[in-house]
Amino acid sequence: MSDAGKPPELQTPMVLKDLAEDLRLYLPYPQNWEVHIQDNGPREYCHHKTPGQDYFHLLLPGEIYVQFGTAKLCLNCAYRFGHLTDDRLHWQNGVRRQRDPLV
Numbered sequence: 001m002s003d004a005g006k007p008p009e010l011q012t013p014m015v016l017k018d019l020a021e022d023l024r025l026y027l028p029y030p031q032n033w034e035v036h037i038q039d040n041g042p043r044e045y046c047h048h049k050t051p052g053q054d055y056f057h058l059l060l061p062g063e064i065y066v067q068f069g070t071a072k073l074c075l076n077c078a079y080r081f082g083h084l085t086d087d088r089l090h091w092q093n094g095v096r097r098q099r100d101p102l103v
């Protein structure tokens, strides 16, 4: 029997953590966006700089990021620019982008 499709064994025992808040994020306008996990391949950098920093930050192996075309955004920057929201009712509340830096 193949192990394909089964999740890998955990390296450490599973520990249930308390959640201080809902960690789920949503892309209110998901068309043309992709979600990826940075692997150990070539270094990749976020499309944006963190306010107050003068460099593009590195996407670390295992980091989840979103991509629009060739622009890769860490979740913090995607959230900061309004592409991601933690508002589960965004479809009712009419979440608007602060601005669209990719156009």
Ligand SMILES: [Zn+2]
Residues within 6 Å of the ligand: 046, 047, 048, 049, 050, 057, 073, 074, 075, 076, 077, 078
């Ligand atoms: Zn970023």
